[in-house]
Structure formats: structure tokens, C-alpha cells
Amino acid sequence: MLKDRRSDILVALVLIAPFLAIYLLVFVYPTIQMFRISFTDAPLIGAGSWKGIDNYARLDNDPMFRRALWNTLYFVLLTVIPGTLIALLIALGVSRLAGRLQALVLALFFLPYILPVSVVYLLWDWTLNFQFGIAMHVLDWLGIARIPVTKSATWFMPAVAWVTIWWTAGFSILLFLAGLRTIPTEIYEAAALDNASRWTTFRKITWPLLRPVSALVLTIQLILQLKIFDQVYLFSQGGRPNDNMVLVYYVFQRAFQQNQGGRAAAVAVTLFVLVVVVSVFQFQLLRFAERRRQ
């Protein structure tokens, strides 16, 4: 059948136009603006004068920026791989269940994910409250001295990492479960006939076939956790915000608290570049590993 290519293209353009318009307006344009004002001394609102790379040069000497960078990377380290592994373990467990029980258990694990971050914060803030928290009574019962979890520089990041994993694992579990279901049962049956042990089955069948899903979960987690803000902001309210500084928080502080749009944009651009570099690097790494396996 003959087709009019030109009218096809026209229809396609009309169909994607609304998306494209919104995308250009609320994503591309602000991004370009962000790059532009990062070279100026603009306040939060309004124009500023050109400063060249001043804002970036200052970051080199900025202890708060260094702390924010370090805390962000530390948080990524604490959440991305542990979170993915925990989700995988739970998904493997859930996949062994069947029927209603599976649905129920899955729902229980997924439940935290649907909560808004403010609710997650309140739940854990009261649980970990130094005077009245349930967790403190558990420590008392175990004979361990109470720990001011969210007020101590040592425990803050691990605690927030734990809460984050608890909160977001549901989504990763769902992805892994979908991945597990795509593995044909015949392969497992064949392995069983060959007398393969459980560990061998996992190592030789499940893990390699789950690779694409694992790569996806890792990438999503990595990008998400590099952009950590909400939990850190909420948990350090009134506490030790500058000890718990992370990059997005620092952008927020410079822009909204100190009214320095230009310097905030410079930090935001740095984070942008960091996310791009890290995710491209991770993608290449995973692809390289894939090739070597083949």
C-alpha cells in the first residue's frame, strides 16, 4: 500500500507538539538559563552582572560545598548498592510465594513507597525521638545507651539511608519481580534435571538473566540518590543542617536562604555534570561487563 510520508510526518509532529512545547518551556529553557546565570551574580530573582567562572572558582575553596559533595557521595554509597541488594533479596523471597499470599506480602513491602516523604519523616522522627521514641525503649531494654540518631553526625547519614531504603525499596522489588517472571520456567526445570544446586541456579540462571533489570534498578537508584534532598532537609530541621549538607540542599540554601541565584546555579550545574558523568560511566561499565560475559 502506498503511503504519503509527508502527511505521516505532519501527523507525528502535531501529536508530539504539545509535549515538545512543554518540554522546551519547562525543561530545556530553564536548563539553559541555569547555565547562563551560573556565570553571573544574579540574586534569586532578577538579572545579575557577568562574573565569568568566579562562581565555579569559589567552589574549589568552599568547605560547605566540599562537605555537601562528600555527604552526597557517602549517601549514594549507603543506599544504591545496599538498597538494590535488599530489594533483590525480598523479590526472590516474594517470588517463591503464590496467589493471594504473594499479593499481600508484596503490598506490605510496597506500602511505604506510596507514602509522601513528610509522612515518612514524621513516622521515623517519632520512632527515633530521643525522649519518647519506641526505638529508644528498645535500646533501653537491650541495655544500650540511647543514641540521638538524627542529631549525631555519625548516625545521621546511615539513619537517613536506612529510612530511604525502607521507603523506596517497594518500587525496586516490583521491577525485580517483573524481571523474575520473564525467566522461562523451562530453564529452571532443565537445571533441576541436571541436579543443579540452588546457589548454582541463582548464579548461572537467575542473576545473568536479571542483569538488564539490575542495571535499570541501579541506574534509577543512582540518579535518584545523587539528587537526595527531601529526607535530609526534613530530618535536619533545627538540628545540624550544615553537618548534614548535601548538594541539592546546598543549592536550596544558596538560592532561597541566601538569595544568591548565581552561586546556587553554579552548584546546580556541578551536580548536573556529576549526574551525567556518573550515569554514563555506570552505563558503560555495565555494558562492558555484559560484553565480556558473552
Next chain:
Amino acid sequence: MRLRRIAATALVAAGGLWASAAFAEETVVWWDFLGGGDGVRMKQMISDFNAAHAGKVKIDATTLEWGLPFYAKVQTSAAVGEAPDVMTYHASRIPLALTQDVLQEITPDDWSKMGLSSSDFAPATWDAVSSDGKQYAVPLDTHPIVLYYNRDLLKKAGMLGDDGRPKGMGSGAEFTATLKALKDSGVEFPLGSVTASGDFMFRTIYSFMCQQGGELQTGDEFLAGDNGQKLQNTLALLQGWTNDGLQSKYTDYPATVALFTSGKAAMMINGVWEVPTMTDLAKQGKLFDWGAVELPVVFDKPCTYADSHSFAIPKNQGKEMSAEKRSAVLEVISWMDKNSLFWATAGHIPAYKPVTDSAEYKAMEPNATYSPLTANMIFDPKSPLAGIAGPIFGVMSTYYVPTLNGEMDPAAAVEGIKEELNAL
């Protein structure tokens, strides 16, 4: 039947519209950040105002999130001409607001139209809304911190004076002795302190620094000269209370109030805005005999940190305010100040002196007991970095929390604070 009723309703509605258009009622768009017990009282005042001005001026009020969200929204909306006609503003945020250019001056002409003048306010409060001899807001109240106390527990420890106030309010050593006596009488926490929130403790620490004549900022420098030493003295005193088990550790705001109201803490340093919590509980018969007084003098002279809720008129970019609108706004502000006796039930001290001088106010307790402290108030340093939810809060908080809970040496904290503040 039903159709007719709908038609009738529509007619009435249309008539109402026509009527209001004919009277040309002026609507004043109002934003505030008063979400707590004081918010309830403000809503009452707004509806009283609307009732008294029916057909002339109507306030259309919206309450927004307190703190940074409120101020960020004001700044962005003023930039595009969408800010309200009048809004509540913390006096401590005025220096920053001036660099953001979001406030209109309250001109001498405005003051005379409102029938208010500098002599109606405490000098410190008037100064807090002034910059270079011009005023940018009209103070509604001052809200200092005070010392709340449990008379029953103090009496048991033998530390209640004949005047019904705590003993040992004259020096650091005396006050520490009072705390120790409370501890010996079996009180778990003689003093409930918000030790988990450094930004809250800023108020207490700043007060005690001022009691030694210390200043946070002189010129462009932070903690110059012996001001660092004065901060260190304050931190050492407070840390000593923690180390001796005299004040609660790592306690956040709600937990502190809970410790006090449940009788676990005998005293508490907190804002006057908690007065309604106490009066309401007492009314329900769920509270002990309580009181509130000016902070103890732990150093050389009485001094208390305060801030002021004030009214400000935003500078809407590209949108001139009509003369009618402006006079309606001034009427709103003036009425609120002159009728602020009811506002005092929220604990705040009305800024308008004729109200605090009135017999009705003097009969209000504990308000009348603590309100003389307005003679010894200190406000935030006048800097765009200061003010509630400002950058100074963040730096201070980060060092105060470990220091107050005995993790960090006061001298080291002062060094760190100095370095970070001067790097801002």
C-alpha cells in the same frame, strides 16, 4: 418546584453581586504565616474586622506555611506583581527584605493616617522595623522567650518565693543552685530545653550573650573582640547544666513542651506563644499551678531576645496600588493594632502601648507578669544574614546542638562559628 427554587436562588445571588458592586467594597488580600493557636485567634480578629467594616472593607485572608516557604513565596510573587495587599512579616527579616526590594516604605503620611506613631511602641520594637530612619512595617506584637515554671514542683523543692516566682533568678550560680535543688527533690529534668534544635536555642543563647553586653555582629564582623568569649561563657554555662543532668538532652520542640506539661521538667525556656497551650490545659484541669516570668539574669543585666510580628505592604512589581486600596490597607493595620488586646491571649505582647497600658491587659496573667521585659529586649542583628530561618540560624544550629549536649568543647564551637559566619 425545584426549578423555581433554583431561579429564586439565582436571583438572590445576582442581586447580591449587584449590591456589592454598587457599594464598591474594597477587598484587601491578606497573607499570614500564623498556623498555630495564634492563627485561630487571628482568624477571629479578621472576622471581627470584617463584621465591623461590612460593605466598606473586606479582608480576604490566606494562611501559608511559616518560615522559608512563606518568604520565598512573597519574594517570587512580588516580582511578578502577584503579592497580597498586606502581609505579616517578622521584623528580623526586614534587612533581607530590603535587599530583595519586596517591601514598601510606611511613610510618615501613612503613620498619621493610621493614627499611630513611634511613641506608641517600645524603642527596641520601633528600631526593629526601621532602616536608615525609614519604617518598613508596623509592629503588631513582640514575642520574646520566657521562663515557664511549675509552682508545685518548685514548692516541693523549697525553691518557690513568697511572690509565687522561682527563687534564684539573680545570677548564674543562684539559678544553677535552684536547678540542683529541683534535681535533689526528685525532678527528672529541672529545666526542659529544646537541646535538639540549635536554631531554637539561638534565642536563649543570644539573650545570655546580651546579658553580658555581647554582640553577635559589629559592623561586618561576627563575634569581634571579646564577643567570642561571651558566647563561650554562655555555651559553657548551658553545657554545664547538661553535664550535671539539670536539663534535658537532645530534646526537640514538641518533646520539650510535653516534658514540661507532663511534669517531668520543672521549668522550660520557650516562646510566649506557648501560653495558650498552658491556659487551655489549665482550663481543662489538666495542668499544675504554673507561671511564666522574664528570663533569669544569669550574667550581668537582664536581657531577652525577641522578634516582632508586624504588618508590611509588599512592593508589587508593575502594579501600582490605588489610593483607595492603600487607605483600606492602612485601616486594616491600624484596626488590628488598636484591637490587639485579644491578640495578647495568644501570649504575644501587643506592640501598641495603649493596649498594654490598659487595665484589661494588666489583669491578664501571666502576660502582665512578663510584659515589663519589653524594656530589656534585644532583636536580631540588622543583617540580611540574620532573622528567622536565615543563614546565621543554620550555622549556629550546627554548632549549638553538639555543644549543648556535651559533645563539643565550647571554645572549639566558638572558633568554628566565627570561621563559618565570617565566610558567609
